[in-house]
Amino acid sequence: MNAPGPTALARDLVGCHSCGLVNRWPSTHTHARCARCHAPLHRRIPRSLSRSWAFLVASIMLYVPANVLPIMHVTSLGQVRADTILSGAEYLLLHGMWPLALIVFVASILVPLVKMVILAYLLVSVQRHSPSRRLDRTRLYRFTEFVGRWSMVDVYVVTILVALVHLGAVAQIEAGFGALFFAAVVILTMLAAHVFDPRLIWDDAVTRHA
Amino acid sequence: MLDHGGRDPVAAPLALGITALILFVISNVFPLLEFGLSGQHDTAYLLAGIRQLYAQPAPLLASVVLFTTVLAPLLHIALLIYIYLPLQFGRRPPAFVAALRLVQRILPWSMLEIFLLGVLVAAVKLAEQATIVAGPAAWSLGVLVIVLAAAATQVHPQRLWDRVG
Amino acid sequence: MPDTPRSDDDLPEALPEARLERERRVSLVWLIPLVALLAAAWLGYRAYTQQGPLVTIGFETAEGLEAGKTRVRYKDVDIGVVEAIDLAPDLARVLVRARLAAALSDYINDKARFWVVRPRLTRGQVSGLATLVGGAYIAADLSAGDTPQRAFDGLETPPVVTAVERGSVFILRADALGSLAAGSPVLYRGIEVGTVVGYTLRDDRSVAIQAFVNAPHDAWVNANTRFWNASGIGLSLDASGIRVDTESLASVLLGGIAFDDLPNTPSDARAQPETEFRLFADRDAAMAPQYAQREDWQLLFAGSVRGLVVGAPVEFRGIRIGEVTGIKLRMDSEQRRVEIPVEIAIESGRLGGSEDAATRRQLWDELVAQGLRAQLKNGNLLTGALYVDLDFHPDDAPRSIVWDAGAPRLPTVPTALDQLSDLLGKLVRLPLDSMGSDLAATLAALRDTTEATNSLLERIDRETASELNQTLVQTRKTLVALEKVLATNSPLQSEALRIFKELGTAARSLRIMSDYLERHPEALLRGKGGPGE
Numbered sequence: 001m002n003a004p005g006p007t008a009l010a011r012d013l014v015g016c017h018s019c020g021l022v023n024r025w026p027s028t029h030t031h032a033r034c035a036r037c038h039a040p041l042h043r044r045i046p047r048s049l050s051r052s053w054a055f056l057v058a059s060i061m062l063y064v065p066a067n068v069l070p071i072m073h074v075t076s077l078g079q080v081r082a083d084t085i086l087s088g089a090e091y092l093l094l095h096g097m098w099p100l101a102l103i104v105f106v107a108s109i110l111v112p113l114v115k116m117v118i119l120a121y122l123l124v125s126v127q128r129h130s131p132s133r134r135l136d137r138t139r140l141y142r143f144t145e146f147v148g149r150w151s152m153v154d155v156y157v158v159t160i161l162v163a164l165v166h167l168g169a170v171a172q173i174e175a176g177f178g179a180l181f182f183a184a185v186v187i188l189t190m191l192a193a194h195v196f197d198p199r200l201i202w203d204d205a206v207t208r209h210a
Numbered sequence: 211m212l213d214h215g216g217r218d219p220v221a222a223p224l225a226l227g228i229t230a231l232i233l234f235v236i237s238n239v240f241p242l243l244e245f246g247l248s249g250q251h252d253t254a255y256l257l258a259g260i261r262q263l264y265a266q267p268a269p270l271l272a273s274v275v276l277f278t279t280v281l282a283p284l285l286h287i288a289l290l291i292y293i294y295l296p297l298q299f300g301r302r303p304p305a306f307v308a309a310l311r312l313v314q315r316i317l318p319w320s321m322l323e324i325f326l327l328g329v330l331v332a333a334v335k336l337a338e339q340a341t342i343v344a345g346p347a348a349w350s351l352g353v354l355v356i357v358l359a360a361a362a363t364q365v366h367p368q369r370l371w372d373r374v375g
Numbered sequence: 376m377p378d379t380p381r382s383d384d385d386l387p388e389a390l391p392e393a394r395l396e397r398e399r400r401v402s403l404v405w406l407i408p409l410v411a412l413l414a415a416a417w418l419g420y421r422a423y424t425q426q427g428p429l430v431t432i433g434f435e436t437a438e439g440l441e442a443g444k445t446r447v448r449y450k451d452v453d454i455g456v457v458e459a460i461d462l463a464p465d466l467a468r469v470l471v472r473a474r475l476a477a478a479l480s481d482y483i484n485d486k487a488r489f490w491v492v493r494p495r496l497t498r499g500q501v502s503g504l505a506t507l508v509g510g511a512y513i514a515a516d517l518s519a520g521d522t523p524q525r526a527f528d529g530l531e532t533p534p535v536v537t538a539v540e541r542g543s544v545f546i547l548r549a550d551a552l553g554s555l556a557a558g559s560p561v562l563y564r565g566i567e568v569g570t571v572v573g574y575t576l577r578d579d580r581s582v583a584i585q586a587f588v589n590a591p592h593d594a595w596v597n598a599n600t601r602f603w604n605a606s607g608i609g610l611s612l613d614a615s616g617i618r619v620d621t622e623s624l625a626s627v628l629l630g631g632i633a634f635d636d637l638p639n640t641p642s643d644a645r646a647q648p649e650t651e652f653r654l655f656a657d658r659d660a661a662m663a664p665q666y667a668q669r670e671d672w673q674l675l676f677a678g679s680v681r682g683l684v685v686g687a688p689v690e691f692r693g694i695r696i697g698e699v700t701g702i703k704l705r706m707d708s709e710q711r712r713v714e715i716p717v718e719i720a721i722e723s724g725r726l727g728g729s730e731d732a733a734t735r736r737q738l739w740d741e742l743v744a745q746g747l748r749a750q751l752k753n754g755n756l757l758t759g760a761l762y763v764d765l766d767f768h769p770d771d772a773p774r775s776i777v778w779d780a781g782a783p784r785l786p787t788v789p790t791a792l793d794q795l796s797d798l799l800g801k802l803v804r805l806p807l808d809s810m811g812s813d814l815a816a817t818l819a820a821l822r823d824t825t826e827a828t829n830s831l832l833e834r835i836d837r838e839t840a841s842e843l844n845q846t847l848v849q850t851r852k853t854l855v856a857l858e859k860v861l862a863t864n865s866p867l868q869s870e871a872l873r874i875f876k877e878l879g880t881a882a883r884s885l886r887i888m889s890d891y892l893e894r895h896p897e898a899l900l901r902g903k904g905g906p907g908e
């Protein structure tokens with residue numbers, strides 16, 4: 001697997017995003033459409049790296065307020081408590097609900113952080129034409145694409161709590177700005193992963209090989 | 211049975227799509243969670259919760275939740291039916307290509323399964339202080355998640371093209 | 376493909392014929408949406424059948440109410456939830472739409488009442504405090520009825536009496552409400568047996584008060600029952616003195632209504648609910664005999680009527696038979712004098728009772744001929760309140776009733792005070808001077824008597840002295856005999872001596888002990904110590 005055969009790109013072949021048909025596309029032309037479904041064909045996602053970087057940088061910037069600002073304000077009998085993402089997980093842990101605390105910790109804190117680090121690593125490695133562990137990097141990419149969405153769980157928890165607990169003076173939960181920033185971080189990292197073209201990881205190997 | 215050509219590439223996604231539509235309606239019409247605290251009761255509906263969030267005011271957050279838990283799944287289901295219903299009768303729907311593309315695009319943004327986890331976390335969080343009863347919507351949401359996942363595995367654009375093309 | 380028809384022309388005959396199955400036209404996968412549809416249909420059906428009646432309740436304000444959250448409760452049990460809060464088209468009221476439990480649809484009738492429970496101060500009690508924390512809710516009062524109803528006017532204040540409580544409402548007619556209010560107690564012999572439910576101003580400007588009397592006490596209300604206002608402290612200063620009337624401390628503060636039967640009347644059959652009664656100003660007014668027929672009389676008094684008031688009693692030998700209804704001042708221009716006619720009303724049943732007017736008139740004439748007169752009497756020396764007393768004065772000059780066109784005039788005799796002043800006049804006219812000289816003579820005679828007494832005493836002195844001497848001699852003899860008894864060698868003496876000696880010993884030992892104690896006071900506590908101490 002460390003020495004894969006020539007890519008489709010190298011053989012002037014392009015798979016259709018839409019119907020999966022493999023089209024023959026001489027590399028001399030810049031624009032083409034699928035022979036079967038007439039969807040536009042791309043050899044690689046256009047400007048994949050720069051767009052991915054833009055989304056990633058934005059998400060890193062928003063990650064700070066997402067964790068510092070409270071995601072919800074809990075008013076209970078006149079007392080107002082502000083919960084951040086970290087304190088929410090901590091609360092669950094302190095109340096003995098450690099499986100839940102683990103889920104929240106992994107989904108809300110670990111996953112976004114790991115995802116940003118992985119994306120940054122993938123982008124840097126592609127730009128540097130790094131030849132090492134291409135398969136592992138592809139797997140990492142698939143992992144981030146799959147796991148990234150699950151960070152939204154905290155946003156949904158806030159939504160449900162807000163919907164459920166509005167008992168006036170007894171208990172009232174309001175969403176904080178942290179939740180919005182956090183949702184933005186999740187969406188931006190998803191977009192960053194989405195526009196990143198994993199085929200770029202292999203291109204370098206093929207050109208060298210060829 | 212001697213001869214079996216595998217599952218029908220059209221009937222299964224269509225059946226799952228229609229099932230998903232029914233479950234989606236149940237999930238949005240019936241209460242999600244019933245909540246009781248010190249003699250007071252409250253019922254949480256999915257849409258009412260989003261409206262609550264919108265009124266707080268957190269309109270941006272409400273839009274995100276609305277899109278990922280209501281609009282995206284609904285679009286997904288609607289597209290499934292839009293594509294497969296005419297195919298069932300041997301016809302090719304207009305804008306077939308665009309619809310197929312859209313299904314693939316919308317899929318990551320339909321986050322019902324994550325929302326379900328959120329419901330679970332919220333319920334457990336509250337269960338210590340309040341009584342929480344899962345409403346019909348919670349159960350139908352659970353089934354809906356499974357049905358949508360099954361539908362996603364049943365959609366094979368290549369096989370469709372083989373059939374249509 | 377299973378559905379492709381195939382020809383078996385080029386196949387060997389030996390191949391067995393496949394057991395052909397009928398083509399399944401519908402794929403099994405369609406069972407999934409079918410199950411979902413059934414589930415949805417079942418849920419929908421259940422929701423529809425469990426959906427109860429939707430009622431609209433009008434309120435002044437929606438304060439504390441919230442659509443989707445505020446509950447409707449009956450006996451603190453949730454029976455529904457507020458679905459929407461709208462303004463009435465004319466903006467005068469708030470229309471609250473609430474969905475109630477389906478099981479209760481029979482009870483949502485014209486007898487149902489709804490009100491909002493909020494913290495409030497009523498009847499000196501704080502109620503609904505729990506809603507401070509839990510939020511306001513709509514309370515319902517339901518009872519069986521025939522006329523279904525879906526639109527209601529909400530009560531602004533909680534009803535004092537709910538349908539659960541059994542009893543009867545009686546209507547009390549009063550001139551003014553006074554300090555009564557909804558919730559004021561209804562008392563029977565000082566015990567709260569009901570409450571004032573409400574009041575309305577009638578067209579004739581009288582006030583109709585609805586008083587609710589709890590079962591079984593409502594059975595005690597009958598035609599002979601009198602209701603009176605027991606509000607506050609009744610302080611009366613009249614011919615009978617100062618009286619303080621209170622029914623209960625609560626009624627002093629909050630007002631109240633009391634009722635009781637008229638004394639000495641048989642308890643009638645119980646009154647029907649909604650029966651109307653008159654609300655008297657106080658207990659006395661209520662308990663005063665209410666005779667249907669009253670006879671008006673006129674009295675002319677010669678003296679002052681100061682102290683006589685309208686309402687003062689008319690008594691016959693201490694028994695109240697009527698009251699003063701008016702005191703007028705009239706100038707008799709013909710006779711050139713001022714007279715004060717006092718109008719009184721006498722219960723016709725009390726004196727000279729007879730159905731026939733002629734007979735009654737004859738009877739009265741006879742009574743007056745026997746000496747029946749009216750007189751002003753002082754009921755209370757302290758306050759100077761007067762009352763009219765009817766009594767027989769046989770000594771009075773014979774007079775008769777003046778049967779005027781209006782009220783007949785009963786002859787009067789002067790006031791007791793007038794009589795006293797007569798007496799004083801007589802005293803003034805007494806021959807005091809002659810009485811004085813008589814007295815001097817008497818005193819002189821008395822002096823003579825004293826002198827005589829003195830001489831008598833002197834004589835007694837002389838005659839008794841020798842006698843006394845003899846007595847003294849006798850006494851001395853007795854004393855000598857006594858001396859002998861007490862002589863040194865007499866048994867009495869020696870015995871006494873022995874006793875004295877013993878006493879002396881006892882005294883000595885006491886002194887020793889006291890000496891010891893003085894030196895060792897601790898011995899009192901510890902006991903006498905050993906010699907070495």
